[in-house]
Structures are given as structure tokens and as C-alpha cells.
Amino acid sequence: MSSSRRGPEQPGPRRILRTQTAGNLGESIFDSEVVPSSLNEIAPILRVANEVESINPRVAYLCRFYAFEKAHRLDPTSSGRGVRQFKTALLQRLERENDPTLKGRVKQSDAREMQSFYQHYYRKYIQALQNAADKADRAQLTKAYQTAAVLFEVLKAVNLTQSLDVDQEILETHNKVEEKTKIYVPYNILPLDPDSANQAIMQYPEIRAAVYALRNTRGLPWPKDHKKKPDEDLLDWLQAMFGFQKDNVSNQREHLILLLANVHIRQFPRPDQQPKLDERALNEVMKKLFKNYKKWCKYLNRKSSLWLPTIQQEVQQRKLLYMGLYLLIWGEAANLRFMPECLCYIYHHMAFELYGMLAGNVSPMTGENIKPAYGGDEEAFLRKVVTPIYLVIKQEAERSKAEKSKHSHWRNYDDLNEYFW
Structure with missing residues (x-):
């Protein structure tokens, strides 16, 4: 019998999560934001905001603004541990960044800015990696599809706020991304997708x-x-x-x-x-x-x-x-x-x-x-x-x-x- 003397431990049964282990794990994911466990659904949105900030600060701002709205829907009374402090810090950051990023906006509206950036991201990152599929890092392509999925989620929210329909071309692009996102899932060592x-x-x-x-x-x-x-x-x-x-x-x-x-x-x-x-x-x-x-x-x-x-x-x-x-x-x-x-x-x-x-x-x-x-x-x-x-x-x-x-x-x-x- 293989057994040894141990006292009880506390973590308990849990759901198993797959995470992307390939790629750069050393980079800071949330800057100064520490996402409370009750708001973990907004973590990917903030991750994308940090990723695109150097390319388009206004899009990063819109991602953070959408993350703030989603956090408020998830916990409207801020009763979760650390939620009130987190939401206050994020709101203060949004107030600081609104005017500077608005001045740097290229398009006439936030909805147009999001649509333009989504198309730019798809062409420059996803299509380029697909065209070099035999040389490309599989983890980079997986990450690019996940980022595009988050960008579309923010795009839809911004368009809805401004009562603007999403262009048909973008919808078609999103359908391609959604199909590939289901295939390109996180893996540890073996990429087993088709x-x-x-x-x-x-x-x-x-x-x-x-x-x-x-x-x-x-x-x-x-x-x-x-x-x-x-x-x-x-x-x-x-x-x-x-x-x-x-x-x-x-x-x-x-x-x-x-x-x-x-x-x-x-x-x-x-x-x-x-x-x-x-x-x-x-x-x-x-x-x-x-x-x-x-x-x-x-x-x-x-x-x-x-x-x-x-x-x-x-x-x-x-x-x-x-x-x-x-x-x-x-x-x-x-x-x-x-x-x-x-x-x-x-x-x-x-x-x-x-x-x-x-x-x-x-x-x-x-x-x-x-x-x-x-x-x-x-x-x-x-x-x-x-x-x-x-x-x-x-x-x-x-x-x-x-x-x-x-x-x-x-x-x-x-x-x-x-x-x-």
C-alpha cells in the first residue's frame, strides 16, 4: 500500500483550467490592476487592453471602459472582496486617460475607431501568421485569435452604445475568427487541433x-x-x-x-x-x-x-x-x-x-x-x-x-x- 502520514490540507476540489503555457510568461498581465477573483471574467479584456495600448491607446481605453462596465454588472454593489478598491482604481485611470486618448483618435467616432482597428489587427497579425503557418509560432496564432475575439466583444458593445450596425465585412471576419478560436485552444506541449x-x-x-x-x-x-x-x-x-x-x-x-x-x-x-x-x-x-x-x-x-x-x-x-x-x-x-x-x-x-x-x-x-x-x-x-x-x-x-x-x-x-x- 502506498501511503504516508499527512495532516489534512485545505484547498479542496476545484475545476481544472487549461492555460497557455507557451509564449512570454514574464510580462506583467494587468499592470497595477489586481483583478478580484469574483471578476475573473474581465481579466482577458484587461489583458488585451495592455497588449494593444502601444498600437492604439484609444482602443485600449475602450477595452478598459468595457471591462469596468462588465465588472459593475458582475458585482453592482461591490460586495466582493477587493471589488470596490479595484473598480475605484480602474475608474480613476479611465478618467485620466479619456481626454488624451480622445485627442489621438483617428476616426470620427469610437465605433469607427474600433472597427478600423479590428480590421487592422486581423490583417496585420492573424493573416500574416496564417500565411506563414509553417514557420509561425503556434502559440502566437492562438493568442492572436483570442485577442481578436475580445476585440470583437468590445466592438459590439461600443457600436450598441452609439446605435451603429456592425459592417458586414467585419461580421464575416468575426465568423472566421470564431471558427478558428474553437480549434486553437490553449495547450501544454502537444497542439492536437486539426x-x-x-x-x-x-x-x-x-x-x-x-x-x-x-x-x-x-x-x-x-x-x-x-x-x-x-x-x-x-x-x-x-x-x-x-x-x-x-x-x-x-x-x-x-x-x-x-x-x-x-x-x-x-x-x-x-x-x-x-x-x-x-x-x-x-x-x-x-x-x-x-x-x-x-x-x-x-x-x-x-x-x-x-x-x-x-x-x-x-x-x-x-x-x-x-x-x-x-x-x-x-x-x-x-x-x-x-x-x-x-x-x-x-x-x-x-x-x-x-x-x-x-x-x-x-x-x-x-x-x-x-x-x-x-x-x-x-x-x-x-x-x-x-x-x-x-x-x-x-x-x-x-x-x-x-x-x-x-x-x-x-x-x-x-x-x-x-x-x-
Whole structure:
């Protein structure tokens, strides 16, 4: 059993967010503004304001003005922590910058200024990067699309204030940007969107082999209301069936591909260069991932839930599903990772449910294909599995602090973990 003596910690279950790690992370994002957590929706707008200020100070002012209005809508009474001070500081800055930026405005109105700058930004930055797609930094293009999306949001607000319709040409440009923004999402190491197949890292045979294997979704029973998207893979199916968070799925997709590729590349004799995952690499990664789970099963004298099909063509897909499920559980476990046997218990039952789904088992109550015990709707795993267990941990931690009692009167991670031995 892999466990160590630890006292309770407090952060708790949380939503997983994907952030752009490539690019210049050293630059100051908000200057002197510190955005309160309750107003995090305006952070991208202020980031864009800082980005375009050197090019067009009036557009930067309009972005900040829109951010101020949005902050007021989000918290009209300024009751959130730090909101009143933040809004006051931002308002004072807007009052200082209004007249100077107005004098430097090129067009006759703010609406025209925004439209002109939006077209300029699209031509100079996005089109230029697209035309040099084989040389361009993928992170720069992603950032440019995100900036353009924010600029259009501000443009719409300014035009609405001045009762001016948005030009048709700009609407068409925005439709192109919106379509690409859905594709060009933040990533850590691997750009897995359809437009990134020509990126150097995606040309490695080991990466291509792992990606190709994960995209084998043949025979999987998708939910009836599922909307198909390009390049769906096994982790998309696990998300749809078990209710994992979207960004957790993105993180663990990269994680699993890199685990497989790193082991694949070290195989000797070297596998051929075809996009086919080496079975030795697959088995080695699986052995490492499930080492503690198999010890747990042996300790409790339970049969493992890692049941493989008799049809050889389906074995690789099943192994990848088992590994993907384990990583997705681990990715959302947060503080539950300090209770490894608890994770084994959760995985044991969810892997059994996975087997039932793939076997086509039908619920005797509804007559539909079997679903997870907790339902499997959006973000259900976080809300219905992780959070309830964490609340018990939190309660015990509060008891230990409030009562200053002996350890025999409250439980820490190890004590709770023993319930799952």
C-alpha cells in the first residue's frame, strides 16, 4: 500500500483550467490592476487592453471602459472582496486617460475607431501568421485569435452604445475568427487541433502512433444526444459517459500520449516507423499505472476490474480506455491523491462500470445502456464523487483545529484511507 502520514490540507476540489503555457510568461498581465477573483471574467479584456495600448491607446481605453462596465454588472454593489478598491482604481485611470486618448483618435467616432482597428489587427497579425503557418509560432496564432475575439466583444458593445450596425465585412471576419478560436485552444506541449498536423512535434512517429491509437473509437456506444466532432478519441468517449471536466480530458490526453510515446521511443529493437503503437510500450505503461491498484486487489483478495475482450483487435482499445479512465480519475482527484487506496476503490468500481458499458449491459430499471452509478452528466464526477469525499476530509480538518483535541478524536488522510483497505 502506498501511503504516508499527512495532516489534512485545505484547498479542496476545484475545476481544472487549461492555460497557455507557451509564449512570454514574464510580462506583467494587468499592470497595477489586481483583478478580484469574483471578476475573473474581465481579466482577458484587461489583458488585451495592455497588449494593444502601444498600437492604439484609444482602443485600449475602450477595452478598459468595457471591462469596468462588465465588472459593475458582475458585482453592482461591490460586495466582493477587493471589488470596490479595484473598480475605484480602474475608474480613476479611465478618467485620466479619456481626454488624451480622445485627442489621438483617428476616426470620427469610437465605433469607427474600433472597427478600423479590428480590421487592422486581423490583417496585420492573424493573416500574416496564417500565411506563414509553417514557420509561425503556434502559440502566437492562438493568442492572436483570442485577442481578436475580445476585440470583437468590445466592438459590439461600443457600436450598441452609439446605435451603429456592425459592417458586414467585419461580421464575416468575426465568423472566421470564431471558427478558428474553437480549434486553437490553449495547450501544454502537444497542439492536437486539426490545423496543427504540420507542427514539428506532431511529426514524430511515436506521437503519431499514440494519437492514431487513441482515435480508434470503433464500436463504442456513444450517448444518444452526443454531437460528433472532428478527431474524436477514446478520452472524449470517457468524458461523455462519465462526466469528467473538459480541461481535465485535454490535460490527460496529452499526458497519456506522451507517456506512451516516451516508452515507445525507447523500445529495442526499434519498432517500425508506421503510425502504429508498439504493444510492448502499451503494456509497459499499463503495468506502471496499475501497479498499486493490483496490489490493492491482491491485498483485499479481489479480482481486478481490468477485463480484456477475447477479440484481439479490441484489446488495444480496451487497454487504452482503462488507462485513460485511471488518469481522468487521478486528474480530478485533487487532495484525494493523498488517499491512494481510496482512488483504487473508486477506479475499481468505475472500471467495472466501463466493462458493463462496453459489453452492452442494459439497466433493468430503464431498459437503456448501463450508466455510472452517479449519473454521468456534465462535470458529475467532480460534483458527485470527489466533492462529497473531500467534504468529509474538510470536516475532520476543522474538528482538529477547532477542538485542539487528541488525534484519537479526529481522523487524517491515513485514517480515512484505511477505510478503503
